[in-house]
Amino acid sequence: MACTATAPSFQKPNSVTVKGFKISTQKLPILKADPIEGMTKALGIAPPEMIFGDNFVAIEHEQSRWGLAFNAFDALDRVDKTGTSMLKVAYSREWQKSREKTHEGIKEIVKPFDWSYTTDYTGTVKPGSRPFVATTKPIPIELLKRPDPILFYDDVILYEDELADNGITMLSCKIRVMPSRLLLLARFFMRLDNVLFRLRDTRIYVDFDEMEIIREYQSRESEYEAVRQTLATTRDDVPAVMRDPNRLSEILPLVEKRLERVTLKE
Amino acid sequence: MSDLDRAIAQLRACRLIPEAQVRELCYKARELLIEEGNVVNVDAPVTICGDIHGQFHDLMELFRVGGDVPDTNYLFMGDFVDRGFYSLESFLLLLCLKVRYPDRITLIRGNHESRQITTVYGFYDECIRKYGSANVWRYCCEVFDYLALGALVLGASSELEPSGPVDTTQSSMPIDDALEIEILNSKGEVTMNSYRSRPQSSSASTDTRAISPPRDISTTPNQAPIRPGAAGTGASGDSGGSLSSRTGAVLCVHGGLSPVIDTVDKIRLIDRKQEVPHEGAMCDLLWSDPDEIDGWGLSPRGAGFLFGGDIVKRFNYRNDLSLVARAHQLVMEGYKEMFDGGIVTVWSAPNYCYRCGNVAAILELGEDTSNGGTVARSNGDYGRSNGLLGPNRPAVRSPGRRYRVFEAAAQDTRGMPAKKPVADYFLVRISIDTYRRRTY
Numbered sequence: 044m045a046c047t048a049t050a051p052s053f054q055k056p057n058s059v060t061v062k063g064f065k066i067s068t069q070k071l072p073i074l075k076a077d078p079i080e081g082m083t084k085a086l087g088i089a090p091p092e093m094i095f096g097d098n099f100v101a102i103e104h105e106q107s108r109w110g111l112a113f114n115a116f117d118a119l120d121r122v123d124k125t126g127t128s129m130l131k132v133a134y135s136r137e138w139q140k141s142r143e144k145t146h147e148g149i150k151e152i153v154k155p156f157d158w159s160y161t162t163d164y165t166g167t168v169k170p171g172s173r174p175f176v177a178t179t180k181p182i183p184i185e186l187l188k189r190p191d192p193i194l195f196y197d198d199v200i201l202y203e204d205e206l207a208d209n210g211i212t213m214l215s216c217k218i219r220v221m222p223s224r225l226l227l228l229a230r231f232f233m234r235l236d237n238v239l240f241r242l243r244d245t246r247i248y249v250d251f252d253e254m255e256i257i258r259e260y261q262s263r264e265s266e267y268e269a270v271r272q273t274l275a276t277t278r279d280d281v282p283a284v285m286r287d288p289n290r291l292s293e294i295l296p297l298v299e300k301r302l303e304r305v306t307l308k309e
Numbered sequence: 310m311s312d313l314d315r316a317i318a319q320l321r322a323c324r325l326i327p328e329a330q331v332r333e334l335c336y337k338a339r340e341l342l343i344e345e346g347n348v349v350n351v352d353a354p355v356t357i358c359g360d361i362h363g364q365f366h367d368l369m370e371l372f373r374v375g376g377d378v379p380d381t382n383y384l385f386m387g388d389f390v391d392r393g394f395y396s397l398e399s400f401l402l403l404l405c406l407k408v409r410y411p412d413r414i415t416l417i418r419g420n421h422e423s424r425q426i427t428t429v430y431g432f433y434d435e436c437i438r439k440y441g442s443a444n445v446w447r448y449c450c451e452v453f454d455y456l457a458l459g460a461l462v463l464g465a466s467s468e469l470e471p472s473g474p475v476d477t478t479q480s481s482m483p484i485d486d487a488l489e490i491e492i493l494n495s496k497g498e499v500t501m502n503s504y505r506s507r508p509q510s511s512s513a514s515t516d517t518r519a520i521s522p523p524r525d526i527s528t529t530p531n532q533a534p535i536r537p538g539a540a541g542t543g544a545s546g547d548s549g550g551s552l553s554s555r556t557g558a559v560l561c562v563h564g565g566l567s568p569v570i571d572t573v574d575k576i577r578l579i580d581r582k583q584e585v586p587h588e589g590a591m592c593d594l595l596w597s598d599p600d601e602i603d604g605w606g607l608s609p610r611g612a613g614f615l616f617g618g619d620i621v622k623r624f625n626y627r628n629d630l631s632l633v634a635r636a637h638q639l640v641m642e643g644y645k646e647m648f649d650g651g652i653v654t655v656w657s658a659p660n661y662c663y664r665c666g667n668v669a670a671i672l673e674l675g676e677d678t679s680n681g682g683t684v685a686r687s688n689g690d691y692g693r694s695n696g697l698l699g700p701n702r703p704a705v706r707s708p709g710r711r712y713r714v715f716e717a718a719a720q721d722t723r724g725m726p727a728k729k730p731v732a733d734y735f736l737v738r739i740s741i742d743t744y745r746r747r748t749y
Contacts, residue, residue, distance in 0.1 A: 072666020075641045092639050093665050126609065134587045135611030141588035153606030153615050187734070200664065207596070207610055208426055217735050228735045236429060282434070289735075 059195040059220055062251035064104050066220050068197040071097040082116065088124050088156040090115075091204035091212065098199050100216045100227065102249060103169070107307040110169030111247065111256070113216045113229050115201040118164035126155025132209045133237035159233050160204060160212050165245040165260050166229065175258055175303035182248040182257050187226055195220035210234040211286075225249045232288040240265050242288060242295055254307040263295035270294060313409050320402040323365055323395065328440055331401065335448040337408045342416075342455035347577050348560075349415050349457045353465035353708070355382045357561060357672040359636030359655035360419065361403075363393025363431070366718035367659050367669065368402070374495050374715045375671050378406045379413035384460055386636040386655065387419020387563035387595070390449075391430035392662055397439055400449060418456035419563040419636065420595040423585040454582050458594050461573065462559040462634075462708075466677035468507075469709035472499055488709060495715035556677060557631030557705030564637045565652075566616050566624055567593030568605050573628045587612070598638060599652050618648035625651055631705045634672060643670025643714045650707050660717035673711040 058067035074082065074096040082090050090096070094115060101112040123129075132138075168174070196219045203213040212233040219226055231243035242263040249256050273294055274281045284290045310318075316326045316334070326334070356375045361368050375381055389403055390396035406414050420426060427433050427446070436446035468487035486504035494500050560573060567590045570576055579591050586592050593614055600606065600615040608615055621633060633652040639661055645654045659669035 073639075073641055076645065079641075093661070129609060129611075131611030138588050138592075138612035152609050153600060153602055155609045158609045207608070207613060208420060208430065209610065219734070226735070282429070 057195075057197065061194060061220060061222065061225075063106055064102060064225070064249060064251055066100075066102055066195060066218065066225065068100045068199050068216075068218065069098055070197075070199055071095065082119075086116070086119055086124075088119070088122065089154070090119060091160050091202040093200075093203040095200050095202060098201055100197070100199050100218055100229075102225070102227070102247065104254070104307055107173065107254070108169070109172040109256075109305070109307055111166045111172070112169070113164075113166050113199075113201065113227075115214070117167045118162045118201060118214055118231075119160065121162045121164050122160050123157035126152070126157070128157050128161075129155055130157070130159050130235055130238060132206070132235065158204075159206065159235060159241070160202065160214070161233060161241055161243070162214065162231055163243060163260070163262070164214070164229070164231070165258060166247065173305050173307065175256075175305045178257070178302050178304040180257060180304055181302065182226075182246055182259055186224060187248070191221040191223075193219050193221060206235060210236045210238075223251050225251075230288060232291075234285060235267070237267050239267055240270055240285075240291060240295055242292055244292070256305050256307070258303045258305075260299070260301040260303075261297060262299040263292060264298050265295045313405060317402065317405045317409060320398055320405060321369070323398050325397060325439060326401065328445055331440075331445050332448050334401065334404055334408060335452050338404050338452050339455050341408060341411055342452070342457070343582075345457050347458045347579055347581050348573060349417070349460040351382070351384055351415050351460050351462050351561075352676070353462055353674045354676040355384050355415075355462055355465075355674055357462070357559075357634050357655055357674065358383060358385045359657040359669075359671075360388035360639075361385065361393075361399055362388055362421070362658045362661070363390055363396030363399050363435070364658050364661075364663075364717075365393070365395030365398045365402075367657075368399050370495070370659070370715055370718040371657055371669070371671060374713050375673070379410040382413050384415040384462070384561055385417070386561055386634070387417050387456070388421045388636060389416075389419070390432040391421045391427055393431075393658070394435075396432045396435050397445070404452065415460050416456055417460055417561065417563060418453060418458055418581075418585070418595060420585060422453035422456055424450050424453075425584070454584065458579065458581050458591060459560060459562040459573075459576055462561065462674055464677050465556050465559060465631075465674040465708035466679070467556045467706040467709055469675055469711055471502070472497065472711070489707070490709070491711045493711065493713045495713070497713075500714070556708045557625065557629050559632045559634055559674065559708060560628070560630050561634045562594045563635060564593065564595045565597035565599055565614075565635050566620060566633070567597060568614060568616075570594070571624065571627065573630075596637075599635075599647050599654075601647075618651065621648045621651040625705075629705060631707045639665065639667065641665075641667045643668045644672060644712050653710070659715060663717075668714050668716055670712045670714045673713065674708050675711070 056067050056069040058065060060066070074094050078096060079090060079094060082094070082096055096115050099112055099114040101110065103110040198215065198217045200213070200215040203211070206212055210233070214229070214231045216227060216229045225248070227247040229245040231241070233239070233241040244261045246259045247256065270285065270291070271281065274284055312330070316330060319326055358371060372378070375383070385403060389400040393399070403414070403416060407416055421430065427450070433443070433446050436449070437443060468489060469491050471488050472491060472493060485507055487507045488502060489505045490503045491499055492501040569590045570593070575590070576594065581591060585595055597614040597616060599621065600617065602615060602617040603619055604617055605620060606615040625631065625633065632650065634655060635652065636655055638654050638656070640654050640656045643656055646652070653672065655670060655672050656667070657669045657671055659667060661667055
């Protein structure tokens with residue numbers, strides 16, 4: 044019984060081409076019931092409550108047949124579907140203890156999986172693209188600090204879930220394109236209230252002239268209480284910082300870092 | 310114009326009322342709500358609404374589409390606050406309307422009407438920002454503790470009066486069939502409908518009631534009780550009207566069912582005047598979710614129940630309900646029926662969090678006028694018995710459901726600039742000061 048109404052102000056695919064690199068983004072409303080059902084079947088897990096399944100960010104270099112894209116489905120396909128790394132909400136023990144006597148019959152956890160939707164997704168490489176290889180060459184931050192004109196900017200959300208009001212989990216992509224380079228940040232952010240913070244950042248740097256792409260992946264994580272204590276010694280508005288992944292990325296300890304690059308020059 | 314009417318006018322314009330007036334309003338609201346049971350009885354016709362989440366301009370759109378209070382009788386299933394930018398304006402307006410027209414608007418509690426949740430998800434911060442202290446937040450939280458946990462809609466009609474022609478080509482519906490579901494867009498145009506066959510009057514229709522007020526829950530004179538009385542009340546006696554179109558009651562709760570609640574009467578026994586606890590029946594009613602499972606299940610999150618279609622079916626049968634209406638979960642289409650129409654999720658926050666692009670819906674249940682005493686039944690079999698009534702109750706019919714689907718209020722009515730993406734540098738490894746300066 045789908046209705047035909049659509050929400051206002053959503054854009055068609057948006058794109059820009061700079062020096063042979065085509066950058067495109069698409070932002071549409073969250074999926075309707077039928078596509079969600081299809082996605083649930085294909086993934087084997089229930090997608091997050093706010094699933095922007097039609098959204099994407101894509102970078103392509105047609106001449107080299109190289110491409111890298113970010114979309115919700117592929118990111119969710121990397122979520123643990125077995126439940127082996129399953130988290131529990133803060134009051135879980137209290138909740139379950141209170142149930143022990145009354146409902147011994149109800150013990151089965153329905154469809155266990157990592158409901159925090161934690162993903163180490165670093166993008167979907169177009170089939171046939173020249174692969175990334177490990178490198179030590181970092182993303183040139185100084186070049187990115189220069190106030191070059193921004194030809195194209197977008198902020199595209201791929202999925203979000205409120206963890207049944209136990210925090211937030213979110214995967215989004217930001218991209219800015221300048222005359223000779225671009226920077227993309229795909230960020231997974233998760234706050235499980237009173238339990239845990241997680242940040243998984245994938246940065247894509249493209250130098251159009253050098254035809255070189257650097258991909259940096261960082262994983263940061265910390266227990267909730269540790270972050271709260273760190274912030275307690277500052278003059279910051281603690282709840283506000285705990286909602287702000289930018290601020291948290293300075294506080295959360297680095298767990299893993301990877302650097303890869305690919306050059307499209309012959 | 311009374312102070313209350315002035316406050317309503319002011320809040321409708323999205324302007325806050327002074328703190329002293331909020332305190333007085335909350336006091337009056339508490340006096341009113343304390344008189345309500347945990348499960349409020351509401352007579353059809355009624356318009357049932359789901360989560361609002363501080364989306365004030367969309368609440369105004371809801372009233373535009375569904376009609377104003379007191380012309381329309383409303384039932385809001387909680388989650389008035391948090392997430393959106395105007396939780397205060399939204400909740401205080403609803404509360405003013407409740408105090409002004411107590412019989413025309415029912416508010417039940419959502420899981421966000423809690424101290425703990427509002428400190429995390431925005432309402433507390435909004436109170437501090439707009440009033441400069443936590444006083445108003447405290448007054449509101451005290452009201453939250455008095456909100457009912459559920460509502461029981463009685464006297465809903467099993468069929469709808471058609472709103473108008475369907476603009477699709479599927480117009481081959483037999484005239485004898487009853488309109489069961491109708492979906493309208495925000496302009497009031499029918500976008501979809503569905504019929505069910507009306508039982509033939511000679512075979513299935515029965516009405517053994519004497520003429521009496523339709524919602525009297527006591528035993529009807531001259532007649533032995535043949536089935537439990539008004540659904541969910543635990544009373545005996547026939548109150549459901551003609552059995553041919555007998556519609557069970559509709560239970561409205563924010564979240565869902567609980568394994569410790571097998572009858573509606575058990576909800577009435579809860580001591581509700583407290584912060585929403587982390588466990589127990591009260592918690593479940595505000596937090597649990599239906600799912601495509603058998604029986605009960607534990608949420609993978611480690612807290613919270615999931616319940617399947619068999620649970621809903623059993624609960625509805627046992628309590629003489631035809632439908633459970635709940636909110637709590639975002640549904641893209643604004644409403645979602647599950648388990649053969651045994652439960653429906655209604656979601657009333659369009660473009661949720663100002664970015665989801667979903668539509669919202671409200672659910673209208675019509676009044677069953679077929680047993681209104683002076684209204685003659687159209688099939689003329691009034692008072693006849695078909696002799697089929699035995700110890701087995703006839704199955705209840707689901708009420709006719711009219712869903713009005715609506716979109717988010719236009720940006721220019723919001724009194725705030727459309728949110729434009731700000732091109733920032735998202736270079737977080739440089740110092741925050743540099744980062745802030747470079748953001749433009």
